[in-house]
Amino acid sequence: MKKAIIKLDNVWKTYTMGNVKVHALRGLSLTIKDGEFVCIYGPSGSGKSTAMNMVGCLDIPSQGDIFLKGKNIAHLSESDLAQIRGKTIGFIFQQFNLINTLSALENVMLPMVFQGYSEQARRARAIKLLDMVDLAKRMDHKPTELSGGQQQRVAIARSLSNNPEVILADEPTGNLDSKTGNKIMDFLRTMNKKEKKTIIMVSHDQSLAKYADRIEYLRDGSIIETKNNGKR
């Protein structure tokens, strides 16, 4: 069987607000294997986004360990995290989170800037990626000139630009109608199958969960149930 690419081991995340302690994650343990498409499913406030941030090296846990490709990232510095994040993780957000002052092409090129690729290499790869999400014709448009679905496709292209092993999608279709949402999901599915990307998706929409190989049910900061989608 394939090796684990991500492993969360008894992860706690506690937010202190004044003298109230909010436990967003309570001993979350989760293993994700290379090439898997996993959906983390749970109600609002269950800690899905918090878990994603941990996996995505955006934040470090209050307690517990997180292994990314066998490396414990729970205690790394911000700068090291940024580097790992840029190389191994691609983010897709609910709000698309594109930079509005840059064109679609420049948005896709941007992550490669931080990894020190040449301008030519960046441009060539960005054009290829935009072509893959059927947006080659729109590459000079600003995000504000694109529809929600198109923006999310730009975001998908951007998430792939540094050829990361893992793609994290936090409610990628949350701001889209169901038809557009399905199209985005098809893209993610293709990324998973053709490009062999590990995809972790967060959702509270049962209908999207069916795209995944495996569904992890999260409630109050820990996994309560795991369901395999059999063959798909």
Next chain:
Amino acid sequence: MAVRNLGGRKLRSWLTMLGIFIGIAAVVSLVGMGEGLRIAITSQFGFVGSDVLTVTAEGLATAGPPGTGAPNPLSDNLAAKIEKIPGVEAAINRYLKSGTLEFNNKQGLGFAMSVPEGDNRKIMMKMLNLEAEQGRLLKDGDGRKVLLGNSYLDKSQFGKPISSGDYVYLNSIKYQVIGIMKKKGSFLFDQAVLVNTKQLLADFGDDGTTNIIAVKVIDESRIDKVKEDVEKLLRKERDVKVGEEDFSVSSPEQTLEQMNSVLGAVQWFIVILASISLVVGGIGIMNTMYTSVLERTKEIGILKSIGARNRVIFLLFFLESGFLGLVGGIIGVILGITLAYGLAYLGRTLLGADLIQASVSMGLIFGSLSFSFVIGTLAGLLPAYQASRKHPVDALRFIK
């Protein structure tokens, strides 16, 4: 990208830069004018050499060339007495007569200045450093011949330029123009009408007084001693006590130094004022940058999420801020140069003299530009640091 972000927030950027460009404009124009004034004053005296003393009668404040209109003029036999003082090579009477100058049927004002004859002519020529652009300089035996200043080549004075060989009327007496001098950059000389002493006294009348006595000393290192002796002699001759002198003995070089130091002080004062406005501008930039960091918190989060290190975020805002300063500086320099030359032009047309000349050096321009960039970066230091320290998760959650 830093540049692009500026473009997006035009109005505020411009407002922010206002402080910077007012400051820089003030520095450039005033320092430029100051340098110009310095050059103008230096050339105004026309005398060169640190071995010259000028004696003039003092009294009521008067308009016009030095030494005219004083209540108790210098009598012209003083020169001979001064010449006897040890260390004096020559003492030359210089007569200045104002009158009318007519050419091309138009009348204007002319200051006729005497040029001494004989050996003194050589000394004087060396002192004044005159050169002819057209024709020749005056020589002994020239009667009703005049040597004119360079400004008469300008047709605005008499409707057409005067050239050597033309005839002009000085107080209705016909003179031939023997030559036109090269430009000196000094009102006194560029407007001058030079006539040999004998002819000047013959045509304008000799009342036994002179306007300036130019004293050439033999050894310039002993000029102070000679100055004292001349003063002593004049006090005796004119029967005045120490401290009540109605004359002045000065060396142009010394006066120049004094004026330059005053000018320098004025320039420093201006520079300090401008610096204050630059500091205010810097604070403005800092404020804008703080707002900008806050506004773009989400963007910072995005950048971090796609792998930007803190260093990159810092640099982004730091350079943006420096750039803000630089653009302000560029506008300021352009404004300042325009202002300096505009004022100089105004001065020329209103006063009709080259007294004020703008002179903006490359060093001043580059100095101002790098200075404004540095101010921008300094102002951006803290906001940029703050931006770089933002936590990616919090930044991403930020909603405008």
